[in-house]
Amino acid sequence: MKIEEFNNxxxxxxxxxxxxxEDKDNYGNLSAWITLQDKKDIETIAKTVKAYKGRCVxxxxxxxxxxxxxxxxxxxxxxxxxxxxxLFTENETIVSITPILPSANWxxxxxxxxxxxxxxxxxxxxxxxxxxxxxxxxLNEYISLSKMQLGVSDTDILWNNVKKECKV
Amino acid sequence: MxxxxxxxxxxxxxxxxxxxxxxxxxxFVDKFHIATSDVEFVDDVKDANLLVITGPLTARxxxxxxxxLTKLKKPFTVVGVGTCSVSCGIFRDxxxxxxxxxxxxxxDVNVAGCPPRPESIAxxxxxxxxxxxxxxxxxxxxxxxxxxxxxxxxxxxxRGRMDLNPDMCTGCRTCETVCPSTAIKIEENEEGFIHNxxxxxxxxxxxxxxxxxxxxxxxxxxxxxxKLQNEKFSDVNVANIPFEECSCCGEKYMPPSRGLLGKSxxxxxxxxxxxxxxxxxxxxxxxxxxxx
Numbered sequence: 001m002k003i004e005e006f007n008n009x010x011x012x013x014x015x016x017x018x019x020x021x022e023d024k025d026n027y028g029n030l031s032a033w034i035t036l037q038d039k040k041d042i043e044t045i046a047k048t049v050k051a052y053k054g055r056c057v058x059x060x061x062x063x064x065x066x067x068x069x070x071x072x073x074x075x076x077x078x079x080x081x082x083x084x085x086x087l088f089t090e091n092e093t094i095v096s097i098t099p100i101l102p103s104a105n106w107x108x109x110x111x112x113x114x115x116x117x118x119x120x121x122x123x124x125x126x127x128x129x130x131x132x133x134x135x136x137x138x139l140n141e142y143i144s145l146s147k148m149q150l151g152v153s154d155t156d157i158l159w160n161n162v163k164k165e166c167k168v
Numbered sequence: 169m170x171x172x173x174x175x176x177x178x179x180x181x182x183x184x185x186x187x188x189x190x191x192x193x194x195x196f197v198d199k200f201h202i203a204t205s206d207v208e209f210v211d212d213v214k215d216a217n218l219l220v221i222t223g224p225l226t227a228r229x230x231x232x233x234x235x236x237l238t239k240l241k242k243p244f245t246v247v248g249v250g251t252c253s254v255s256c257g258i259f260r261d262x263x264x265x266x267x268x269x270x271x272x273x274x275x276d277v278n279v280a281g282c283p284p285r286p287e288s289i290a291x292x293x294x295x296x297x298x299x300x301x302x303x304x305x306x307x308x309x310x311x312x313x314x315x316x317x318x319x320x321x322x323x324x325x326x327r328g329r330m331d332l333n334p335d336m337c338t339g340c341r342t343c344e345t346v347c348p349s350t351a352i353k354i355e356e357n358e359e360g361f362i363h364n365x366x367x368x369x370x371x372x373x374x375x376x377x378x379x380x381x382x383x384x385x386x387x388x389x390x391x392x393x394x395k396l397q398n399e400k401f402s403d404v405n406v407a408n409i410p411f412e413e414c415s416c417c418g419e420k421y422m423p424p425s426r427g428l429l430g431k432s433x434x435x436x437x438x439x440x441x442x443x444x445x446x447x448x449x450x451x452x453x454x455x456x457x458x459x460x
Contacts, residue, residue, distance in 0.1 A: 130264060131228035138263045158255055158268075158401075159353060162366050165401040 001052055001078050003032045009051075010034075013044045031082035039087040039094055042074065046097035046104070054078035056097065059107035061115045063140050064088070070117050074104070089117060096122040114139040172304055174207045174297045177216035181233055181267070182226030186283035187250035191220060194286035194293070201317060202290045207297070214239040218296050220289075224252035224259040225267030237273055243303035247277045247296040249289055251349065254278045254400065255369040258349040270397065276309070278400055280393040282349075282371035287320035291394045299396075311398055326389040327372050330365050334407040336384035336427040337363060343376035343385050352376060360410035360422070367393060367403045382427035414446035416453075421446035 003022055010018075016038025023031050036042060049056070054076050061072045069090035074097070076083040087094065096119035098105045108119040109128040116137025130138070176195075180188055194200045195209060210216050213236045225233065246269075251257035253269045269275055276299045279292035294316040299309055322328060330351075339361030344352045351369035355362045365385075376385045395403050411420040423444075445453070 131226070131230075133227050133230075134264055141263070158260070158369070159350070159366070161401040162353075162364065162404055166364070166404045166406060 036087040046100040056104035178220045181223035181229040183223030187222040190283045194289035200290040224256040245296045245300040322389045329390040336382045346375045363407040365405040382425040415444040416449035
């Protein structure tokens with residue numbers, strides 16, 4: 001499948017409009033980047049991907065700093081060509097595409113527990129990995145690089161104990 | 169009193185399984201002595217009197233551990249296996265980690281390593297048995313227990329406990345920055361730098377040795393990482409890296425490492441190069457020499 005062919009297939013079906021661009025990596029592999037204006041159009045994209053016998057590889061997300069809400073990016077694969085679809089949600093909900101593409105199942109559940117973005121219509125309500133004692137959307141929290149690299153945290157009393165017990 | 173039969177039960181509290189694989193080797197390979205001793209491996213925690221616990225204690229495993237502990241009959245001994253169980257290692261400060269282990273249970277023996285060698289795990293279990301015997305006879309646990317298995321060795325290339333050559337170190341903090349498990353802390357005072365390597369937090373990745381520009385920090389093949397709980401925070405390699413006094417201005421300064429000078433001036437005798445002079449005075453002296 002050529003990227004242009006996929007673009008033509010969605011052109012008339014996407015009601016809310018979208019931005020489209022092609023990209024190429026260092027090895028010459030082509031990929032498409034689609035930014036949806038209306039997040040509900042992800043269903044149309046999923047149906048088109050299914051029609052081409054493609055699959056959802058993974059979905060990623062991040063909390064926006066400039067405007068309240070989350071950006072979610074679905075990465076689809078159609079016969080080796082990567083289609084990346086970006087959408088924005090301001091109310092922490094997205095339409096689940098798992099009923100159309102079962103390959104999105106785990107990725108959407110991860111979005112739910114990591115970013116508290118709820119995929120409406122997802123068939124599985126359970127958590128995927130994290131314990132229920134951990135707050136929903138834990139990756140929305142700011143974790144500084146210094147804390148990650150050097151363990152500089154209020155709760156890290158271990159080194160204080162080392163200092164106390166170790167006589168220099 | 170009849171001889172104690174150690175009944176071992178293993179609990180994984182979110183370990184990557186590295187320690188568990190080494191535990192299997194320690195438990196069932198004859199040369200590690202545990203398989204040929206009287207140790208019994210039980211399949212129900214309520215029959216155990218020696219717990220071997222691996223993992224950093226994830227949020228999800230906390231309730232399982234607590235539940236298992238309620239079923240144990242006292243006295244029992246706990247052997248924490250792996251750096252994760254001792255100090256959470258590379259997972260410390262993660263949102264999903266509730267450890268280390270000693271927050272929830274009184275640990276008796278810690279076996280650091282990532283993963284520890286089967287020899288270390290066998291030594292840890294043997295020390296755990298000693299502690300159990302003392303508990304059963306009502307004796308006080310000693311502060312240290314001598315090495316039990318003296319016939320273990322490691323190849324020269326084994327990446328074991330880290331060590332530091334203070335003559336080569338300049339306190340540049342590269343090792344502290346690249347350490348993924350916060351096992352290195354460098355402090356500064358008026359006299360110089362104090363370089364600390366906390367062995368119970370080290371994951372033996374060798375990052376520090378790889379990135380050290382002077383080759384001051386290096387790994388030894390020592391796998392002597394089995395310590396009693398009271399040694400948890402004191403098993404630290406401490407090295408002083410003193411400042412020198414500048415022979416010109418009298419200011420305290422950190423002299424360049426002999427190792428680094430040796431790399432930079434391969435054709436010169438580094439001992440004759442600007443000794444006892446701070447970088448500021450050296451610049452002035454060189455400027456005067458060139459332009460005076």
